[in-house]
Amino acid sequence: MPIERVVCQWCQAMNEKSAVSCRACGAPLDIKNLVSESGWREAPRIKDMTEIHFGQSTCQVEGEIVPVAEINLGPGDSIFFEHHVLLWKDDATQMSVMTLQGGVSRVLAGMPFVISVATGPGRVAFSRDATGELVVLPLHPGMELDVREHAFLLSSHHISYSFVRIKGLRNILFGGQGMFMDRFVTSNEPGLLILHGYGNVFERVLKPGESILVEPGAFLYKDATVTMNVEFQQLKSGFFGGSGMSLARMTGPGRIGIQSMYIHHNTE
């Protein structure tokens, strides 16, 4: 007799029929997917104390206003993360540093020079510093995801981390996200990536050639296939000259994620 399974609408993972939340991303399976008429899907509101499984480890999501990701690392599993997101850890959890290429460029661009690594067994917990949502993105083999700098909370060691330089002077100056974006790539194994989005997080899948204009400070993540170009719109106001507005044109195919409490950048 075939075993009945429930597919998670957020990450497509298969779950047992009796499960109330997805084993891979924590999304509730017993509530309706919230999609706006304009096509934005709200990131699933992960219920307090939901457990997520990856490798030999688990992640428990605690709290709802500024959620905490508490990781119980299995032996041999590890995660990496930026400075300033560590909330607490067990004494026994092993810590090390992942050295990165292009250190000088990263320092000049205001990005972290070192990425820390925690290795199991042991517990370690993370949170950011503002109201928002944890966005749990299980990455399947062969996926490439670009993330706004300082938005990633932690990633499992199955995912390789690099950074890509944002192309074009206009994109750097008016794109509101500096010179680099973080890039997460999976090879043969699936991995877990957790971001913290400020405010509420929404995702939309763009078709090939379809484009949308987004406030650059609202950009959170995108598939590597989505292109981003900043456009400047001049708004005139007679004697006073007016004002300008920069918007990022995101063109598909692929996913794009935005946050509603965006990081404002100066456009004038």
Place this chain on the structure above:
Amino acid sequence: MTEIERTYTCAWCNTVSDGTALSCAGCGVSIDVRQTVTKSGWIEMPGRHDMAKIQIGNSHLQIEGEYVPVADFSLAEGDGVYFTHHVLLWMEPQIKVTSMGLKGAWKRLFAGMPLIMTQAAGPGHIAFSQDHSGELIALPIQPGAAIDVREHIFLAATSNTTYDWFSTNVWYTTRNGNERETHYPLGMFMDRFFAPTTPGLLLIHAAGNAFIRHLAPNETILVKPTALLFKDPSVQMHLHLEYPRGGRFSWGLFSTWYYRHIWLRLHGPGRVAIQSAYKHMEENGRNIVSYSPATQAQW
């Protein structure tokens, strides 16, 4: 047998709906929850179902998210909205964006208010949000009615409402030696939105939670100036200063108030709304040497 009428008057925005829906047709708040009123008479803004929809003529608005809610307009051909700088979240490429010039540009410039409003015309989708957590308040404005909103609170309004601004006339001047400094606890100006002929919709973003109350004629209440969200134009306001005993530090010729209260006194009749996460006013503690019409008390 006659059918029982199930009309519902929203305590938040006064819109009368048929009472069969889960959300108020005018402002989108939930009507299937019990109204929360404090013992002192403040009505807490009822929660809103995520993705609640509000119909505005041929266009509609969907409110998405709960921490920092997004106002997602679906504009029909010929419909439009205007908004201040820095609240645009995303828009479809076919939306036409232009600037709307404002009178009194010099005064606005000196008062730190936006010089231009941006207007967007349909058809297409356009969405707005603020950059801090709180509640998104949709305020329907009936034809002939107006609402006064404190500066920098406004998010967006439909094009059939007019925008104007007026001097608050709430100020005080402090002196330090020969230096004088004028303070505007409410800001120099307030925004006024008016719907001349057809019902309009105004969107504002409250920091924290929002509360409303209806003041009876001549009823007054004191609120912190930066907590005020909006009021009916019939509500009058002026400064109220309170000096607690022992709140002043003096040493020789030097004296400073390290503890005093600067309030806004609101007089009914009409609605007033406040936000819970208000900004603290900068207070230099210097002696107040002149001020706009005010009441005073010592205790």
